[in-house]
Amino acid sequence: MDNKRISGSNTQPTPERPTLKTIAFMTGLGITTVSRALKDAPDIGAETKERVRMVARQLGYQPNRAGVRLRTGKTNVIALVLSIDEEIMGFTSQMVFGISEVLAGTQYHLVITPHSHSKDPLVPVRYILDTGSADGVIISRTEPDDARVELMHQRGMPFATHGRTNMGISHPFHDFDNEAFAREAVRTLVAKGRHRIALLQPPGKLNYYLHTQIGFQTGLREYQAQEVPLRASTDTTLADIKDTVEALMRSPHAPDGIVCSSSAAAIAVNAGIEAAGFRLGHDIDMVAKQSTDVLSWIRPEIIAINEDFRHAGRELGKAVIARIDGIEPELLQSISSPIWPKG
Amino acid sequence: MDNKRISGSNTQPTPERPTLKTIAFMTGLGITTVSRALKDAPDIGAETKERVRMVARQLGYQPNRAGVRLRTGKTNVIALVLSIDEEIMGFTSQMVFGISEVLAGTQYHLVITPHSHSKDPLVPVRYILDTGSADGVIISRTEPDDARVELMHQRGMPFATHGRTNMGISHPFHDFDNEAFAREAVRTLVAKGRHRIALLQPPGKLNYYLHTQIGFQTGLREYQAQEVPLRASTDTTLADIKDTVEALMRSPHAPDGIVCSSSAAAIAVNAGIEAAGFRLGHDIDMVAKQSTDVLSWIRPEIIAINEDFRHAGRELGKAVIARIDGIEPELLQSISSPIWPKG
DNA sequence: CTTTTCTACTGTATCGTTACAGATTTCCTC
DNA sequence: GAGGAAATCTGTAACGATACAGTAGAAAAG
Numbered sequence: 215m216d217n218k219r220i221s222g223s224n225t226q227p228t229p230e231r232p233t234l235k236t237i238a239f240m241t242g243l244g245i246t247t248v249s250r251a252l253k254d255a256p257d258i259g260a261e262t263k264e265r266v267r268m269v270a271r272q273l274g275y276q277p278n279r280a281g282v283r284l285r286t287g288k289t290n291v292i293a294l295v296l297s298i299d300e301e302i303m304g305f306t307s308q309m310v311f312g313i314s315e316v317l318a319g320t321q322y323h324l325v326i327t328p329h330s331h332s333k334d335p336l337v338p339v340r341y342i343l344d345t346g347s348a349d350g351v352i353i354s355r356t357e358p359d360d361a362r363v364e365l366m367h368q369r370g371m372p373f374a375t376h377g378r379t380n381m382g383i384s385h386p387f388h389d390f391d392n393e394a395f396a397r398e399a400v401r402t403l404v405a406k407g408r409h410r411i412a413l414l415q416p417p418g419k420l421n422y423y424l425h426t427q428i429g430f431q432t433g434l435r436e437y438q439a440q441e442v443p444l445r446a447s448t449d450t451t452l453a454d455i456k457d458t459v460e461a462l463m464r465s466p467h468a469p470d471g472i473v474c475s476s477s478a479a480a481i482a483v484n485a486g487i488e489a490a491g492f493r494l495g496h497d498i499d500m501v502a503k504q505s506t507d508v509l510s511w512i513r514p515e516i517i518a519i520n521e522d523f524r525h526a527g528r529e530l531g532k533a534v535i536a537r538i539d540g541i542e543p544e545l546l547q548s549i550s551s552p553i554w555p556k557g
Numbered sequence: 558m559d560n561k562r563i564s565g566s567n568t569q570p571t572p573e574r575p576t577l578k579t580i581a582f583m584t585g586l587g588i589t590t591v592s593r594a595l596k597d598a599p600d601i602g603a604e605t606k607e608r609v610r611m612v613a614r615q616l617g618y619q620p621n622r623a624g625v626r627l628r629t630g631k632t633n634v635i636a637l638v639l640s641i642d643e644e645i646m647g648f649t650s651q652m653v654f655g656i657s658e659v660l661a662g663t664q665y666h667l668v669i670t671p672h673s674h675s676k677d678p679l680v681p682v683r684y685i686l687d688t689g690s691a692d693g694v695i696i697s698r699t700e701p702d703d704a705r706v707e708l709m710h711q712r713g714m715p716f717a718t719h720g721r722t723n724m725g726i727s728h729p730f731h732d733f734d735n736e737a738f739a740r741e742a743v744r745t746l747v748a749k750g751r752h753r754i755a756l757l758q759p760p761g762k763l764n765y766y767l768h769t770q771i772g773f774q775t776g777l778r779e780y781q782a783q784e785v786p787l788r789a790s791t792d793t794t795l796a797d798i799k800d801t802v803e804a805l806m807r808s809p810h811a812p813d814g815i816v817c818s819s820s821a822a823a824i825a826v827n828a829g830i831e832a833a834g835f836r837l838g839h840d841i842d843m844v845a846k847q848s849t850d851v852l853s854w855i856r857p858e859i860i861a862i863n864e865d866f867r868h869a870g871r872e873l874g875k876a877v878i879a880r881i882d883g884i885e886p887e888l889l890q891s892i893s894s895p896i897w898p899k900g
Numbered sequence: 901c902t903t904t905t906c907t908a909c910t911g912t913a914t915c916g917t918t919a920c921a922g923a924t925t926t927c928c929t930c
Numbered sequence: 931g932a933g934g935a936a937a938t939c940t941g942t943a944a945c946g947a948t949a950c951a952g953t954a955g956a957a958a959a960g
Contacts, residue, residue, distance in 0.1 A: 231689065233946055244910045249948060259908060276688050280626035281946030284915045289623075298654040304647020304849070311641040314671035323690070324669045328657035345619050346574065347666070452854065481854045506647070511795065511824045512855050576916055587940045592918060602938060624916030627945045904959070911952080916945105923940075929933085 232273040240269050252277075290321045292534055293348035295338050295362075297331040297355055303478050305505035305523040309376070312527020313352065320535065322349075336361055343369050350534035352376070356387075358421045372537040374530045374546065377421045386533035386546035390521045392422045392475070393429035395552040399473040399501035400433025402517060402554070406499050408471030412444040412462065414455070414483060416475050426475055442469035452482040459486025463498075470498050477504035477518075484513055503552075519552045526550070575616040583612050595620075633664045635877055636691035638681050638705075640674040640698055646821050648848035648866040652719070655870020656695065663878065665692075679704055686712050693877035695719070699730075701764045715880040717873045717889065720764045729876035729889035733864045735765045735818070736772035738895040742816040742844035743776025745860060745897070749842050751814030755787040755805065757798070757826060759818050769818055785812035795825040802829025806841075813841050820847035820861075827856055846895075862895045869893070 230236075238245045243262065251258045251266035252275075269275075283289050294313060296306060310324070317324055325348065329338045335355075339362045342348050349372065353362055356377030366373045367383050374386040396413070403411055413430050416423045434441055446458045462468060463486065472487075474480040480502035484494060492498055495515035502509055502516055509518040533546040573579075581588045586605065594601045594609035595618075612618075626632050637656060639649060653667070660667055668691065672681045678698075682705045685691050692715065696705055699720030709716045710726050717729040739756070746754055756773050759766045777784055789801045805811060806829065815830075817823040823845035827837060835841055838858035845852055845859055852861040876889040 231687070234948095235946080245946090246911075246948080247909055249946095250909090253948090257908065262908080274687065278627070278946050279688070279690065280623045280632075281915095282948085283623035284621070284627050284917090284945090285947045285949085287915085296654075296657075298657055304650045306650035307647045307653070310650070310653070310669060311639075311671065314639075314641055314669060318671065324671075326653060326657060326667045326669060328654065328661065328667075344574070344617065345622070347622065478851075481851065485854055508821075508824065508851070511828055577918095578916080588916090589918080589941075590939055592916095593939090596918090600938060605938080621916050624945095625918085627915090627947090628917045628919085630945085902960085904957100906957075907955090909953085909955105912950090914949085915947090919942105919944085921940105921942090924938085926935105926937080928935075930931105 231278075232270075232275045233278065234275075236273060237266060237269050237275060240273075241265055287346065289347060289349050290323060291325050291348040292317060292322050292531070293325050293327045293338075293342050293351045295327045295329065295342075295351060295353045297335075298328045299331050303476070303505060303508075305521075308505065308523035309354070309527040309530075312524040312529075313531040314527075315524075316528050316531030316535070322535065331355065336365065339365055343371055350374070350538045352530050352534055356421050357419055358424060360421075372534055374533040374537065376526060376530060378425075379421060380424075384543045386530075386537050386543050387548075388526050388529040388533065389422070389425075389549050390526070391549050391551045392416075392425040393432070395475075395503060395519060396426045396429030396473055397433040397436070398429075398552060398554055399517075399519075400430060400439055400471075401437050402501055403471035403473070403499055404433075404437040404439050406471075408469075408499055409439045410442050410467070410469045411439050411471040411473065412442040412469040414444055414472065414474040414476075414479050415447055417447045417449040422475075430473060439471070442467060444469075444472075448474075448476040448479045450479075452478060455479055455482035456486040456489065459483050460489045463487055463490035463492055468492075468498075472498065472500040474500060474502035477502060477506070477509055480504070480509055480516060480518075481512060484516065517555070519554070521552075522550065574621075575613075575618045576621060577618075579616060580609060580612050580618060583616075584608055630689065632690060632692050633666060634668050634691040635660060635665050635874070636668050636670045636681075636685050636694045638670045638672065638685075638694060638696045640678075641671045642674050646819070646848060646851075648864075651848065651866035652697070652870040652873075655867035655872075656874040657870075658867075659871050659874030659878070665878065674698065679708065682708055686714055693717070693881045695873050695877055699764045700762055701767060703764075715877055717876040717880065719869060719873060721768075722764060723767075727886045729873075729880050729886050730891075731869050731872040731876065732765070732768075732892050733869070734892050734894045735759075735768040736775070738818075738846060738862060739769045739772030739816055740776040740779070741772075741895060741897055742860075742862075743773060743782055743814075744780050745844055746814035746816070746842055747780040747782050749814075751812075751842055752782045753785050753810070753812045754782050754814040754816065755785040755812040757787055757815065757817040757819075757822050758790055760790045760792040765818075773816060782814070785810060787812075787815075791817075791819040791822045793822075795821060798822055798825035799829040799832065802826050803832045806830055806833035806835055811835075811841075815841065815843045817843060817845035820845060820849070820852055823847070823852055823859060823861075824855060827859065860898070862897070864895075865893065 234245045234248050237248045248266050251263045313324055327338045342351055351373040354376035356375045356379055358380040360379050363379050363383060378387050378389050415426050446455050472483060474483055494500055494513050500516050502518055503521050504518050505521050505523050509516045529548050536546050577588045577591050580591045591609050594606045656667055670681045685694055694716040697719035699718045699722055701723040703722050706722050706726055721730050721732050758769050789798050815826055817826055837843055837856050843859050845861055846864050847861050848864050848866050852859045872891050879889050
């Protein structure tokens with residue numbers, strides 16, 4: 215180590231970092247022995263191991279990551295591939311924190327690999343694969359037929375996805391049960407006497423669009439309500455959502471119930487409703503998903519269901535690590551159910 | 558590289574990754590020559606460099622990070638130290654994205670180093686220093702006398718802080734001008750005929766608490782308004798903020814203006830005001846800071862000032878890198894001013 | 901007492917890169 | 931034409947760790 219650091223005026227000489235060599239010298243053992251002792255290898259004497267461990271602990275020894283990585287190829291890195299666009303309500307940070315919580319107890323570091331989702335989403339994944347810069351990958355914004363999943367599967371890279379896929383590949387995932395959400399949302403609205411229901415759905419190419427649709431349609435059928443078409447998605451700008459909803463509310467076929475897949479969109483929907491002269495809880499009811507409790511502060515009448523992204527992060531973190539350790543993907547798939555207020 | 562990957566049924570043999578050796582073999586040159594050619598060293602012939610570059614590009618050569626790191630000590634990593642608690646409105650992700658944007662054009666990777674801010678905030682910093690796991694560090698939640706700044710300065714670790722310090726150490730930072738915000742907020746309220754003003758301020762130990770205070774007091778003096786004490790901070794739970802504000806509004810010394818340092822808190826403040834039977838824009842006005850445009854959707858009467866965290870991320874990213882490159886800290890300090898609506 | 905077996909430990913090579921100290925060839929200079 | 935400088939290129943060692951193929955010594959087996 216050439217120990218290049220900025221040489222400020224009062225910079226202290228950093229004390230040399232201990233290596234296996236240091237421990238070997240102090241214990242009088244060979245470097246190999248020390249290495250194997252710390253790994254609890256079977257061919258090292260019990261007392262020797264104890265001694266080595268003591269000295270290592272005493273020195274505050276931490277294996278050099280570059281050394282390990284160079285020799286073994288193990289990076290001890292989990293890469294989180296993130297789209298840096300959109301994302302108004304900032305649930306991403308919650309997911310990062312969830313993953314971090316899990317990694318904190320391990321040797322893994324979390325590396326953020328961003329990409330603009332206007333560009334080819336394969337780019338960051340290919341980079342990770344080609345440079346071998348991570349032991350495992352977490353991706354979100356999963357599509358039903360996702361090229362990233364295909365690629366990582368094919369190259370044998372452990373990964374977990376936020377959201378399911380539908381392409382015959384078994385892999386770890388965590389998902390929110392959007393189907394149940396949409397279905398139960400319809401049920402709740404019907405229970406309040408609403409029968410003409412609109413859905414503000416996720417953008418079409420993402421996988422949970424499908425689940426939301428299926429759940430919504432099932433709900434309509436099951437609880438005998440009608441769909442009122444709404445020409446907008448949660449990716450539409452808030453201003454456009456408001457205008458669209460306002461126009462819809464003013465039209466002869468105004469809905470009396472709305473299901474909304476995002477809290478930011480719900481705010482805009484509410485604005486549209488009020489701009490048209492209607493009031494939530496009176497003329498119309500809304501069920502909406504939120505990642506943090508804002509909606510009740512805005513209009514307590516909104517029926518808000520929480521999607522816990524921190525929990526998702528934890529699940530995804532645990533899943534990739536388990537996958538790296540060779541656990542079968544089938545055992546690493548979880549879905550969290552929306553929790554409904556009484557009844 | 559022992560090339561250990563999960564051995565799925567249809568896993569393809571990953572094509573060998575090119576190294577300097579590969580290029581050396583293909584060009585017929587020595588490894589050293591190739592290394593130096595790619596570094597554009599002065600003792601390599603122009604034509605040789607050209608040849609090496611062509612072959613390298615052809616092969617898609619990317620230097621092995623572990624090799625470089627082991628040999629030179631350069632990690633090509635920027636560590637972002639984050640508190641994983643709190644944070645309702647999720648501005649953190651915006652900062653991450655801003656940093657990512659800047660790093661995207663470089664060799665640097667972004668590693669998230671979390672810590673629970675109930676624990677000792679020095680722990681993650683010490684870890685980074687002791688293990689040399691980053692070339693530069695970004696920290697937030699800066700305190701006026703910040704032990705992390707002290708430590709990194711002393712150990713010669715390049716870093717940038719979100720928020721200034723006040724301890725005689727010159728270092729890169731980016732900050733929002735909270736002093737101007739609070740001062741101008743008072744001015745704006747006074748211009749609307751408000752003179753009895755309350756401040757919902759940041760928690761006391763953080764540095765921007767001071768700036769907010771100073772700006773607020775200056776504003777009161779300059780524009781001749783009175784302070785109405787408010788016993789809460791932006792770290793208080795939303796429910797408590799609401800209750801406190803409601804009680805205050807019901808009391809004989811109710812304010813007619815409020816300055817609020819966070820958008821989440823502003824929502825609670827508004828709820829408190831309305832619960833007491835008052836209305837924004839009529840009986841009272843509020844100026845609040847937000848990181849994303851929510852407030853205007855909730856009550857257009859709220860005078861909202863944007864703090865751009867993505868911009869902060871970009872500035873901080875650029876600053877650490879420049880500092881790593883040896884630029885003087887004095888040149889790496891920036892403050893962004895609140896932008897006021899006309900007048 | 902020799903041979904085998906087992907336990908406990910160790911030296912060497914290697915991962916990919918770069919610093920450093922040569923080495924070779926060409927071209928001046930006097 | 932000898933000496934030296936300049937321009938190019940190269941081999942070796944080292945960063946810290948681990949896989950592998952040993953070795954030394956004691957104990958068991960014959």
